Every structure is written in structure tokens, then in C-alpha cells.
Amino acid sequence: MHVAMIGSGYVGLVSGACFSEFGVDVVCVDKDQSKIDMLEKGVMPIYEPGLDDLVEKNVKAGRLTFTTDFGPAVRNADAVFIAVGTPTTKGGGHADLSYVYAAAKEIAQNMNGYTVVVNKSTVPVGTGDEVERIIRETNPDADFDVVSNPEFLREGSAIGDFTHPDRVVIGTESERAREVMRELYRPLYLIEAPIVFTSRTSSELIKYAANTFLATKITFINEMADLCEKVGADVHDVAKGIGLDGRIGKKFLHAGPGYGGSCFPKDTLALVHTARDVGAPLRIVEAVVDINDKRKKAMASRVIAACGGSVAGKTIAVLGVTFKPNTDDMRDAPSLDIIPALLEDDATVRAYDPEGMEEAKKLLGDVEWCKDAYSTMNGADALVIITEWNAFRGLDLDRVKSLLKSPIMVDLRNIYEPEEMAESGFQYHCIGRGTAGA
Numbered sequence: 001m002h003v004a005m006i007g008s009g010y011v012g013l014v015s016g017a018c019f020s021e022f023g024v025d026v027v028c029v030d031k032d033q034s035k036i037d038m039l040e041k042g043v044m045p046i047y048e049p050g051l052d053d054l055v056e057k058n059v060k061a062g063r064l065t066f067t068t069d070f071g072p073a074v075r076n077a078d079a080v081f082i083a084v085g086t087p088t089t090k091g092g093g094h095a096d097l098s099y100v101y102a103a104a105k106e107i108a109q110n111m112n113g114y115t116v117v118v119n120k121s122t123v124p125v126g127t128g129d130e131v132e133r134i135i136r137e138t139n140p141d142a143d144f145d146v147v148s149n150p151e152f153l154r155e156g157s158a159i160g161d162f163t164h165p166d167r168v169v170i171g172t173e174s175e176r177a178r179e180v181m182r183e184l185y186r187p188l189y190l191i192e193a194p195i196v197f198t199s200r201t202s203s204e205l206i207k208y209a210a211n212t213f214l215a216t217k218i219t220f221i222n223e224m225a226d227l228c229e230k231v232g233a234d235v236h237d238v239a240k241g242i243g244l245d246g247r248i249g250k251k252f253l254h255a256g257p258g259y260g261g262s263c264f265p266k267d268t269l270a271l272v273h274t275a276r277d278v279g280a281p282l283r284i285v286e287a288v289v290d291i292n293d294k295r296k297k298a299m300a301s302r303v304i305a306a307c308g309g310s311v312a313g314k315t316i317a318v319l320g321v322t323f324k325p326n327t328d329d330m331r332d333a334p335s336l337d338i339i340p341a342l343l344e345d346d347a348t349v350r351a352y353d354p355e356g357m358e359e360a361k362k363l364l365g366d367v368e369w370c371k372d373a374y375s376t377m378n379g380a381d382a383l384v385i386i387t388e389w390n391a392f393r394g395l396d397l398d399r400v401k402s403l404l405k406s407p408i409m410v411d412l413r414n415i416y417e418p419e420e421m422a423e424s425g426f427q428y429h430c431i432g433r434g435t436a437g438a
């Protein structure tokens, strides 16, 4: 089985490496020569745990290659995956499909023999039909099927999500294409991962429905956390108490500063627009988008309140700037709302992140970047945890207290226990669990 993966970004690279691990011959294609050069040297363009080893192993085994040469890669392939970006259109909120359509055209010009064209990019309902139309128009003799096969990979645990998925969704009406997809995912049959075969349209919608549902779950617990603060309840206990109900489930009930990343903000917005366009507005999702945007902005006010109402002239130490741990991804990270608001209020901000600083430096001006957690807080007026990297979970609290000018900690990820923090002499501010020692 030969696969061409069009687009060697996050999704294409992880999926390509994992398929090659399944024993498939994979060629990852990208227009960006410098990216292909890096990959050929074994340098990963993104930080994803385990990806470098997986790539190295499969390159050595001769099952995984990289190229900018579209033609031969597509001509040899039984299945061509489209895994290019679908960013939000400027000022629009729709998904920009120009890269998907350009890939479809180029595939049509190069395909040879029966080919399954698989859409892995996150695309609105109906995109598969348009891809099919473009291929047919460009190459009327082509023998092909277009399949939707959305990805459910989380950054930071993408390899595990690919090799041990909760489910695989395959959208096509063609039995011939299903056979090819079954063959590709055969190793997952052995571990009995559920494979959901459905129509292309349903498959496209499943991807958006999954992400918007998860974003809604997070937003629900975030609002519940705000209520907990008002009534003196503990959001951890509330999450546990509802999450143990199998109908609700305990995952994605961690209250925090609001969801970020390259998927939830973009996909919730795109679905809102799709739904409005067809006259079936999703009022719940519209509220989720609005609440989450406002929440990220409101987090800076929490820090300012914890510092006695003003941060002017104060030094704030920030730990973690990526949208979540185990990634260097800064897209729509809460830090991008919080840090500028603190700077605007005349604070000096010092920050540290294990993987995100290179990218963050491009996005956040006027921040003093530090070499580790402790040097960041040295002499600071308050410490703020924005991303819950493991390295921040077991800080030496006596050392933290001795380094800070005043023992104020704002923990936007609830990684410490309020009672222990109060006992350690901190003024500890977290999300939905009361304020300790203030």
C-alpha cells in the first residue's frame, strides 16, 4: 500500500509517520523546501513527544520519505491524503479552503489508476463534494473516490491518539474506497478500535461536532467554576461529582483560563458560520465562542485583583505561555490575551516556557524571557501559572516564597491545592476553588 500525504504540517507529519509505522509506504509532500530539508535531516518542524524517534525509525526502514515533488508521489499512491491547513479567513470566520482546493487540482493532474483521495484536513460540510467536482473537472477520465477521514489528534499526545484511537471515522459511500481504508487501518482492527463508516457529509460534520462539543464542555465547567467562587463550592469536586456519571464523563472538565490552540477556536467559529449560512444557527456554540473570548481577556483582571488592584510598576512572573503543555504551539493561547493586558497596565512581565519561548518571542513584545522557572520569579511581586507543564507541578514552595517579593500565586490551571498553599503561607488564587490565605 502506498500513501502520499499532501501537507507535512502537524496532521500530515504525524499521520504519515504513524501510517509508516503500520507498515505502509508513505511519502510526505510539502511545497516548503526548507521544511523538507529539515525533515530529511531528522529535524522536526514542530515539537511533538516521540515524533522524532518515530520518523527516524521509519525513514531508516525505508517506509517514510519526504519530497517537494508532487507528481511522482501522487502517481504511485493508492491513497492520497489532503492534510493542508484550513485557517480562518481574514475577518470572516469561515475556514479558508484554498489550499485544499489547490491540492485537489494538483492531485487530479497527477493521479494514475484508481486512487482514493482522503480529506484529513478539517473542512466544512460539503467540501468533499467540491473536491470531487474539482478533480472530475480537471481530469474527466480519473478513476477515484473522495473520502472524509477526520483526525482526532491532540497536540502533545498525537502519536498515542493515532495508534490507539477512541474511534476512526471514515465517510464514503463507495465500497471500493472503504476496502482501501480498511486495509490502511488494518492494524487498528487488531486492537479492536471502533471504525465508524458513514456518509462523507456526516463524517465531515462529526469532526466539527466533536470539537465544538468538547469546547462546550470546557466552557460549561469554566462558567461553573465562576459560580463555585460565588457560592463557596469547589469546582474540582463538582467536576468529579458529575464526571463519574458515565453519561457525562470526567474528561475535559478541567476549569482554566479558556480553551486555545489551533483547533477549538477555529472550528467552533467555522461551525457557527456554516450553521448560520444554512439557516440553522447553533446558539449554544455561539455562546461558547463569546464566553471563551471574554474569559481569556478577563484572566488578566484576576491577576491585577490578586496584586491589590494594580500591577503598575510591579514585576509579574509568568510560567507557561503555550496554549497547553507538551507543545510549542502558541496559537490562540490565553497568554496572548493575558500578558499584553498586564503590560498595558505598566507591569514588567518576566516569563518562562519549556518549549514555547521561541514562538512566543515573535508574538509577545517587551517580555523578559528567563532560562527556568526559578529565575523567572526571582524578585517578582507575583507568580502566575498560565500553562500546566509538569515541570511547574512540583515547585519547591519554600524556594518560591523566598524568591518572590510577596507570596502571591495566581494558578490559572489549578495545579496546587488551596489548603496546602495557605499552610505554606501563600496568597493563592485559583479557578473555582476559593482563594486561600488572602
Ligand code: UGA
Binding pocket: 122, 151, 152, 153, 154, 155, 156, 211, 214, 218, 251, 252, 253, 254, 255, 256, 257, 258, 259, 260, 261, 262, 263, 264, 323, 324
Ligand atoms: C483538539 C481535540 O482534543 C482533538 O481531538 C482534535 O483532533 C484537535 O483539537 C484537532 O481538531 O486537530 P488540541 O487542540 O491539540 O486537540 O488540544 P486539547 O487537548 O483538546 O486542548 C484544547 C484547549 O482546551 C487547550 O487550551 C486546553 O488547555 C483546553 N482545555 C482542555 C481545558 O481548558 N480544559 C480541559 O479540561 C481540557
